[in-house]
Amino acid sequence: xxxxxxxxxxxxxxxxxxxxxxxxxxxxxxxxxxxxxxxxxxxxxxxxxxxxxxxxxxxxxxxxxxxxxxxxxxxxxxxxxxxxxxxxxxxxxxxxxxxxxxxxxxxxxxxxxxxxxxxxxxxxxxxxxxxxxxxxxxxxxxxxxxxxxxxxxxxxxxxxxxxxxxxxxxxxxxxxxxxxxxxxxxxxxxxxxxxxxxxxxxxxxxxxxxxxxxxxxxxxxxxxxxxxxxxxxxxxxxxxxxxxxxxxxxxxxxxxxxxxxxxxxxxxxxxxxxxxxxxxxxxxxxxxxxxxxxxxxxxxxxxxxxxxxxxxxxxxxxxxxxxxxxxxxxxxxxxxxxxxxxxxxxxxxxxxxxxxxxxxxxxxxxxxxxxxxxxxxxxxxxxxxxxxxxxxxxxxxxxxxxxxxxxxxxxxxxxxxxxxxxxxxxxxxxxxxxxxxxxxxxxxxxxxxxxxxxxxxxxxxxxxxxxxxxxxxxxxxxxxxxxxxxxxxxxxxxxxxxxxxxxxxxxxxxxxxxxxxxxxxxxxxxxxxxxxxxxxxxxxxxxxxxxxxxxxxxxxxxxxxxxxxxxxxxxxxxxxxxxxxxxxxxxxxxxxxxxxxxxxxxxxxxxxxxxxxxxxxxxxxxxxxxxxxxxxxxxxxxxxxxxxxxxxxxxxxxxxxxxxxxxxxxxxxxxxxxxxxxxxxxxxxxxxxxxxxxxxxxxxxxxxxxxxxxxxxxxxxxxxxxxxxxxxxxxxxxxxxxxxxxxxxxxxxxxxxxxxxxxxxxxxxxxxxxxxxxxxxxxxxxxxxxxxxxxxxxxxxxxxxxxxxxxxxxxxx
Numbered sequence: 001x002x003x004x005x006x007x008x009x010x011x012x013x014x015x016x017x018x019x020x021x022x023x024x025x026x027x028x029x030x031x032x033x034x035x036x037x038x039x040x041x042x043x044x045x046x047x048x049x050x051x052x053x054x055x056x057x058x059x060x061x062x063x064x065x066x067x068x069x070x071x072x073x074x075x076x077x078x079x080x081x082x083x084x085x086x087x088x089x090x091x092x093x094x095x096x097x098x099x100x101x102x103x104x105x106x107x108x109x110x111x112x113x114x115x116x117x118x119x120x121x122x123x124x125x126x127x128x129x130x131x132x133x134x135x136x137x138x139x140x141x142x143x144x145x146x147x148x149x150x151x152x153x154x155x156x157x158x159x160x161x162x163x164x165x166x167x168x169x170x171x172x173x174x175x176x177x178x179x180x181x182x183x184x185x186x187x188x189x190x191x192x193x194x195x196x197x198x199x200x201x202x203x204x205x206x207x208x209x210x211x212x213x214x215x216x217x218x219x220x221x222x223x224x225x226x227x228x229x230x231x232x233x234x235x236x237x238x239x240x241x242x243x244x245x246x247x248x249x250x251x252x253x254x255x256x257x258x259x260x261x262x263x264x265x266x267x268x269x270x271x272x273x274x275x276x277x278x279x280x281x282x283x284x285x286x287x288x289x290x291x292x293x294x295x296x297x298x299x300x301x302x303x304x305x306x307x308x309x310x311x312x313x314x315x316x317x318x319x320x321x322x323x324x325x326x327x328x329x330x331x332x333x334x335x336x337x338x339x340x341x342x343x344x345x346x347x348x349x350x351x352x353x354x355x356x357x358x359x360x361x362x363x364x365x366x367x368x369x370x371x372x373x374x375x376x377x378x379x380x381x382x383x384x385x386x387x388x389x390x391x392x393x394x395x396x397x398x399x400x401x402x403x404x405x406x407x408x409x410x411x412x413x414x415x416x417x418x419x420x421x422x423x424x425x426x427x428x429x430x431x432x433x434x435x436x437x438x439x440x441x442x443x444x445x446x447x448x449x450x451x452x453x454x455x456x457x458x459x460x461x462x463x464x465x466x467x468x469x470x471x472x473x474x475x476x477x478x479x480x481x482x483x484x485x486x487x488x489x490x491x492x493x494x495x496x497x498x499x500x501x502x503x504x505x506x507x508x509x510x511x512x513x514x515x516x517x518x519x520x521x522x523x524x525x526x527x528x529x530x531x532x533x534x535x536x537x538x539x540x541x542x543x544x545x546x547x548x549x550x551x552x553x554x555x556x557x558x559x560x561x562x563x564x565x566x567x568x569x570x571x572x573x574x575x576x577x578x579x580x581x582x583x584x585x586x587x588x589x590x591x592x593x594x595x596x597x598x599x600x601x602x603x604x605x606x607x608x609x610x611x612x613x614x615x616x617x618x619x620x621x622x623x624x625x626x627x628x629x630x631x632x633x634x635x636x637x638x639x640x641x642x643x644x645x646x647x648x649x650x651x652x653x654x655x656x657x658x659x660x661x662x663x664x665x666x667x668x669x670x671x672x673x674x675x676x677x678x679x680x681x682x683x684x685x686x687x688x689x690x691x692x693x694x695x696x697x698x699x700x701x702x703x704x705x706x707x708x709x710x711x712x713x714x715x716x717x718x719x720x721x722x723x724x725x726x727x728x729x730x731x732x733x734x735x736x737x738x739x740x741x742x743x744x745x746x747x748x749x750x751x752x753x754x755x756x757x758x759x760x761x762x763x764x765x766x767x768x769x770x771x772x773x774x775x776x777x778x779x780x781x782x783x784x785x786x787x788x789x790x791x792x793x794x795x796x797x798x799x800x801x802x803x804x805x806x807x808x809x810x811x812x813x
Contacts, residue, residue: 002268005320006261012321016314020208027212034218034225040294043500044478048423048492055454064160066091066146067122067407071153074118075103083149084156088123091145096138099126120411127162134162143400159392159404167399174641174651175232179204181634182240189244189627190251192332198247198322203239206314210235210307217306223299229647230300233639233654234584235307237632238282238591242275242315244631245595248624250323251330255339260330264323272316278594279312281523282587288516289579292508294501300580308587357619358729358753360671361611368672371664372543378660379546381553387505388466388572389498390645393417396568409464413443418465418495420474422457427487429455439481441473457489465495466571474499502575509578516586517541524593525684526692528601532681536673537593540665545585548657549578556649565640567648574646581650585657588632592666596621600674601682607717607757607788610679615755618671629662716784719757720792722750722770729754730795733772760784770795 005012040046066088070080085104092100102123103113114121125142127134139162150156179200186196214228249271253263283305289297328336360367393409395402408416422445424432429447436445436459443462447455459477463469474496482489517538524534552573554560559570600617604610636658639651674681684692722733733750737758745766746758760766763785771777775795782791 001316002265002272002320003261005317006264006324009321009324012317013325016205016318016321020205023209023212023216027215030216030219032215032218034223034227040500040504043504044490045492045496045500048421048490048496051423051425051454051490052421052456052492055451055456063124063126064142064158064162065122065124065404065408066156066158067120067404067411068149068154068156069120069407069411071119071155075114075121076118080154083151083154084123087145087149091125091142094138094141094145096128096134097125097142098128100124101126115411117411120407122408122411125160134165136165139163139166147400155403155407157400157404157407159401159408163404164392164395164401167395167401174639174647175207175236177641178236178635178638181638182236182631185627185631185634186240186244190247190332191334192330194326194329195247195251195331198319198326198330199240199243201322202243202314202319203236203311205318206239206311207232207235207307210303210310213306213310214303217302218299221299221302222295223303224296226646227299227303229639230580230650231303231307233636233647233650234282234304235311236635237588237654237658238279238308239311239314240631240635241591241628242279242311243319244628245271245275245624246315246319247323247330254328254331255335260323260327264320268316268320274594274598275312275315277527278587278591279308281520281590281594282308282584284519285516285583285586285590288512288519288586289583291512291515292505292579294504294576296501296576297579300576304580304584353622354619354752356622356667357615357671358755360618360668361615361675361753364672364675367668368676371669371672374664375543375547375660375669379543379550381550381558382546384557385549385553386468386557386572387502387575387578389494389501390571390574391417391465391494393464393466394568394571394645396566402568413460413462414464414467415443415461415470418461418470419493420459420461420477420491420496421493422459422477422482422489422491424455424457424487424489425453427485427489429457429487432482432485432487432489433457435481435485436477439473439476441469441476470495471499498575502572505575505579512579513542513582516582520586520590523590524597527594528597528682529684529689529692530682531684531688532677533597533601533674536670536677536681537589537597540593540661540670541586541589543669544589544657544661544665545582547660548581548585548653549573551656552577552581552649552653555652565648565652567640567652568645574649577646577649577653581653581657584654585661588654588658589661592625592629592662593670595625596666596670604682607719609719609788609790610677610681611675612719612755612757614671614674614681615753618667619751619753622667625662625666629658632658716760716763716786716788717757718760718766718768718782718784718789718791719755720790721754722756722772722793722795723754724775725794725796730772730775733770733775733793733795735768735770735793738767738769760789768793 068075068080068084070077073080081104085102088100088102091097100123101113103111103121113123143158143163143166146158147156183196183200186199187193190196210231211228214223214231217223246267250263250267253266254260258266286301286305286308289301323330331339392401392405395405405417422432422436429450433445433447436442436457441462443460445457445459447457461470461473463473474491477491482491520541521534521538524537525531528534555562555565557570557573562568562570596617599621600613603616604613607613633655636651636655640648718737722730722735724730729750729752731750731752731754735748735750735756735758736744737746737760738744745761748756748758750756758768765781765783767779768782768791769777769779770793772795775797778793778795780793782789
């Protein structure tokens with residue numbers, strides 16, 4: 001397929017352009033119909049909601065609030081009333097506004113909308129549609145009209161879901177910032193404008209089609225408003241990363257002398273297969289949210305999985321077509337000139353990555369201890385995590401919704417912003433009202449006129465909606481007050497719904513974690529034919545999750561830097577966030593684990609030397625893993641600008657998770673642990689080996705053409721280190737393997753850590769020679785038996801004399 005897309009690139013591009021513009025036009029024409037369905041079956045709040053919907057179907061529109069406060073005097077003063085009443089009347093006549101209830105109306109209802117000290121009052125505006133269905137222009141007109149009544153000493157603020165929409169930054173700001181940051185990282189990594197654009201174009205094409213398809217699906221199924229935001233977040237991250245892996249492999253192939261078409265096909269057949277595997281695991285992890293049996297999460301699964309699938313599709317079809325258009329221009333001008341002058345370059349890892357890999361090999365215990373200690377310290381805050389819901393009290397202090405929230409709390413008590421609704425189906429509602437008024441934690445309670453035999457009691461707690469005391473009041477009403485009254489009643493309202501949501505999430509979360517960890521264990525066991533590698537990965541995923549949630553708690557629950565980051569006031573962690581974050585974290589961790597361990601596994605199969613396998617695998621993959629992680633961190637962190645608290649939480653949480661996973665776990669703790677575990681990393685019982693299916697994550701590349709006098713299809717290897725007399729690695733030493741007759745069989749250059757590996761055609765005796773600038777030459781006879789031979793060479797500074805010996809090295813099988 002890769003070769004077909006490469007050769008028929010114009011056809012592929014036209015199909016993708018048609019899909020993007022076609023879906024964009026359809027999505028724009030149809031609009032969106034997102035629905036936040038937080039109710040859960042078989043919960044008390046859901047029963048209350050169902051009864052209210054049956055008895056009061058007319059209360060379908062969104063209700064928002066206008067709050068005003070005077071510095072001196074009373075809101076009843078004529079100077080205040082004459083400014084406020086005309087504005088409320090003007091709002092009531094606007095198209096899309098159903099009703100306005102103001103405190104200046106006659107009767108007790110109006111009087112109840114004025115605080116006891118007379119300095120704060122509010123009016124309720126009921127729209128004819130829910131918040132997401134009210135035209136933004138209408139909401140802006142309401143805000144402008146209400147706030148035009150302000151003067152010195154008179155403050156007017158507005159709150160509610162519809163009002164919140166006017167504070168949202170322009171659509172796409174977070175995505176644009178993330179893309180620009182990723183572009184900078186890609187340009188620094190590739191040094192080529194065209195190579196930089198490739199992952200961005202692929203990710204944008206996948207994201208655009210994904211978001212438009214999600215908006216169309218919102219008309220046929222329940223998709224929450226936060227779903228497209230999360231889809232954008234994960235879609236940009238994996239879309240850029242998947243393309244990055246493939247483009248990196250393609251560029252490496254060209255630099256090693258392959259033709260662009262052959263390099264693209266090889267890249268898709270190797271890294272492309274890994275992308276398919278990684279994308280599949282992310283989708284499976286996301287689908288694991290269905291285990292929670294929450295309708296709200298179903299729409300999140302649809303949006304996020306759809307963007308991941310389209311990201312994989314774009315990486316495996318659109319990307320090879322773009323590679324065909326660019327040809328050699330995927331390299332920078334400097335790289336093309338160097339390739340023309342000096343010829344293909346070696347693919348051996350060198351530089352900082354190789355030096356770090358050697359350091360981890362030499363000091364695995366201290367490296368593992370420091371990495372583990374850092375992760376445990378970051379994970380400590382997770383012990384105090386509290387799940388709940390954010391509201392307008394968590395908005396930034398400068399927003400009108402936060403100001404309105406604070407004014408209502410000041411004038412009518414902190415519980416006024418999150419009233420409870422006790423829905424009475426049977427029994428004496430008046431007696432229940434009297435009992436509730438005397439209950440600890442209740443500021444006021446009043447019953448509305450019954451409808452169809454249903455009575456709703458409005459209960460205002462003495463504490464805020466996010467307070468633990470409010471949760472305790474809900475439990476007290478359900479477990480003690482209502483059963484003792486003999487009435488059939490249920491406690492509902494937004495606060496009660498989110499409390500039930502958090503409780504159900506907490507109860508089902510262990511099963512969800514067990515499911516995705518078990519799935520990851522099985523996939524890695526099949527891929528790498530090992531029990532220890534998947535077990536290590538499972539433990540690392542748990543450590544990464546704990547540490548990332550610790551960061552989340554410190555920032556959003558403890559308030560360490562919330563105002564500095566511009567994300568409002570601290571509060572509980574959104575109840576559904578752990579499920580979504582764990583799904584995404586599991587999928588992204590699998591990406592990095594597969595990419596890292598697949599290279600280690602390839603080296604292990606070739607040499608049966610665990611130390612070398614871990615060292616080479618880390619040296620050759622850490623740079624691209626860290627680059628991919630840096631891109632994801634930029635993309636995720638940019639979602640702080642989304643204007644949505646849940647989006648900011650998910651962005652910061654995932655950015656922290658990716659940073660910790662890539663920079664501490666995959667480049668330090670995992671390789672250190674694998675060095676300590678030794679050959680047991682690759683142990684799998686013989687009986688299990690026979691029963692497991694074979695799954696090739698990243699097949700071996702086709703062997704390169706054999707050099708003159710070099711055997712094609714060697715049966716073993718000689719490998720080890722070249723060091724000086726002090727034990728320091730010698731980089732750039734030439735190591736040659738010759739037959740007894742003096743014929744050269746293989747020749748390599750030692751890496752930055754001094755390591756080398758030579759191909760051996762068959763068991764027997766050979767001559768191994770090493771030489772380097774400023775060092776003397778050294779030659780030894782080595783005997784290779786059935787398995788690989790580990791042999792270290794020591795070079796000493798001399799005038800260049802050669803020394804040889806008939807000593808024979810011990811064979812290591």
